[in-house]
Amino acid sequence: MHVFAVTPIHVPPEELARRQARYDALSPAGVHVRLRDVGPDAPRALDTEQQVRDSEGLVAAALEQAPDEADALMPDCVLDPGVAALAERLDRPVFGLLRTSLTWSALAGRRVGAVTRNEAIAAELLRQVHGYGLAAGFTGVETLDLDVDAIHQADRWAASLQAVVGRMGRAGAGDLVNGCSAVDLPAEAAGWPVRVVDPTALTLRLVAAGEVR
Incomplete structure (x- = not known):
């Protein structure tokens, strides 16, 4: 494809x-x-x-x-x-990417939250969540307060992301959508208390598997 x-x-x-x-x-x-x-x-x-x-x-x-x-x-x-x-x-x-990630978490029976780079992106992501009718299983958005250069500076993004993972877990999130399509997750994210979702990687896997039409 x-x-x-x-x-x-x-x-x-x-x-x-x-x-x-x-x-x-x-x-x-x-x-x-x-x-x-x-x-x-x-x-x-x-x-x-x-x-x-x-x-x-x-x-x-x-x-x-x-x-x-x-x-x-x-x-x-x-x-x-x-x-x-x-x-x-x-x-x-x-x-x-967002619709696919949120829907997959819902199908798996997991509540899901998200992180974004700033408040403007957070507001739009939340608007989309409601537009998709998936607000019931959504635990909220945390902002990382990062500039646009952090998108290609994976260490900065990972440090800010790790700082909010615990709070999202306490809010009830089983999954946490990493709110940028172009950021690589650190290897240690696999051991964090909340499953951090790379929306790009997940969507591509589902497309390949024929799960998404």
Whole structure:
């Protein structure tokens, strides 16, 4: 399966290459993700509600222009920009990292929370949770208060993430969605008291297994 993905922010060539390499490493046999930068008119970070809205429109427009050889579409963003609207009117599957991750936790009978980089992203993630009708099993969002550079600085992200894992566990979360599509989890996360979900890795595994349509 060939999946066409679009970044939620405009990124430099080296960051686009890093994200593409991450997809290449995570994609199971039979799945190939082609990642495209959303373009120079997009925000460079999602730090405000307006930037989130601008990103949503640009990502949706870029996904609608996907090449014919793409079997499926996917935003490179845990906020699922454009997913609900596009899935209703396009004849190709549109995969949402957040929707897939939350649904999988619900099917497994686990309550789930999330962490995000900042408050603007947290607010949009919570809006999507309610839009998907999955709020009943959702324990809340914690923010890490990190700048956009932390996305490619895995050690900084992991240190902030570890600091909130205990609180999320006490809030009742069995799963915790790592609220960024492009961040690698540290190996020691496997031993943390809450199961931290890499939404990109999980979605790609489910796509490969035929669990997601």
